[in-house]
Amino acid sequence: MIQVKDVVKTFDGFRALDGLSMEVPKGSIYGLVGPNGAGKSTILRHITGIYRQDAGQVLVDGAPVWENPRVKSRIASIPDELYSFLSASTRDMMKFYRQFYPRFDQSRYEALREAFPAVNERQAIRRLSKGMQKQAFFWLSLCCRPDVLVLDEPVDGLDPVMRRQVWSLLMGDVADYGTTVLVSSHNLRELEDVCDHVGILSHGKVLIQRSLSELQGNIVKMQVVFQEREAPALPEDLEVLHISQVGRIHTLIVRGAAEEVMNRLAVYAPILMEALPLTLEEIFIYELGGEDYAVRDIVL
Numbered sequence: 001m002i003q004v005k006d007v008v009k010t011f012d013g014f015r016a017l018d019g020l021s022m023e024v025p026k027g028s029i030y031g032l033v034g035p036n037g038a039g040k041s042t043i044l045r046h047i048t049g050i051y052r053q054d055a056g057q058v059l060v061d062g063a064p065v066w067e068n069p070r071v072k073s074r075i076a077s078i079p080d081e082l083y084s085f086l087s088a089s090t091r092d093m094m095k096f097y098r099q100f101y102p103r104f105d106q107s108r109y110e111a112l113r114e115a116f117p118a119v120n121e122r123q124a125i126r127r128l129s130k131g132m133q134k135q136a137f138f139w140l141s142l143c144c145r146p147d148v149l150v151l152d153e154p155v156d157g158l159d160p161v162m163r164r165q166v167w168s169l170l171m172g173d174v175a176d177y178g179t180t181v182l183v184s185s186h187n188l189r190e191l192e193d194v195c196d197h198v199g200i201l202s203h204g205k206v207l208i209q210r211s212l213s214e215l216q217g218n219i220v221k222m223q224v225v226f227q228e229r230e231a232p233a234l235p236e237d238l239e240v241l242h243i244s245q246v247g248r249i250h251t252l253i254v255r256g257a258a259e260e261v262m263n264r265l266a267v268y269a270p271i272l273m274e275a276l277p278l279t280l281e282e283i284f285i286y287e288l289g290g291e292d293y294a295v296r297d298i299v300l
């Protein structure tokens with residue numbers, strides 16, 4: 001489990017992280033989202049032990065990450081700016097990773113060659129295309145058999161087929177080995193398919209973190225045709241976050257479980273009523289759109 005407690009990080013007087021707290025459960029795929037400059041890469045660099053926090057704690061299974069080689073050898077990461085030694089090939093990097101990661105799986109490296117056919121393992125990584133470089137680092141990271149995998153915008157630059165393949169490999173590791181995956185992304189649609197937990201960052205803090213099912217189970221989109229053209233006066237304690245009308249169809253975004261909201265609306269004997277799930281994008285717009293302007297930037 002990753003625990004980040006009240007972490008503060010200041011760069012030249014600017015508080016990039018401003019008392020950030022988050023918890024990533026073991027074996028989860030946790031999506032970290034937030035507008036540009038929110039602090040996503042900065043917190044990921046603390047979790048991988050690159051930065052030292054000014055205050056607060058960054059713990060993996062209860063142990064601090066900073067200057068702790070034992071913990072760091074259980075964490076693999078794909079940063080936003082890929083790093084490889086000058087002129088090192090994927091194969092050279094494999095030999096380097098093999099020394100650092102005690103559980104490096106050589107046979108998996110050989111087996112995964114087929115999964116990344118575009119990567120010439122003997123060519124300098126820097127001379128590969130951007131997408132191929134990402135593929136090379138996925139290949140290497142998966143072979144480290146890490147307990148924790150930290151990915152900063154991991155599938156950016158990958159083609160759609162490769163994105164799918166990489167997610168499926170990651171989800172396989174989560175299912176088979178209980179790997180914990182922490183991933184930052186601007187793509188909520190994609191995160192929705194893969195994440196089970198989500199945290200939203202803004203101005204160096206986590207605004208909200210929940211399991212996806214918790215988020216989805218607590219807000220519903222209702223499409224309703226009432227007896228009259230106009231909607232009746234709805235009870236004040238029904239928490240309607242948004243309402244719109246096209247023709248006779250009213251669309252209501254209501255906080256609460258679908259069944260409970262349906263029961264409440266049934267008293268108006270509507271001609272038609274349907275509960276629809278909200279997408280992750282919609283949830284963020286309606287749950288948080290009013291609270292923080294920055295949140296709109298991510299989802300619109």
Ligand SMILES: Nc1ncnc2c1ncn2[C@@H]1O[C@H](COP(=O)(O)OP(=O)(O)OP(=O)(O)O)[C@@H](O)[C@H]1O
Binds near residue numbers: 016035041042043
């Ligand atoms: N090494 C640094 N020196 C000075 N300021 C920094 C440094 N690293 C990050 N910052 C600042 O900290 C803030 C958070 O940056 P960070 O890269 O973590 O944001 P982000 O959420 O990853 O953004 P993006 O979505 O654009 O990648 C920004 O205002 C950035 O300018």
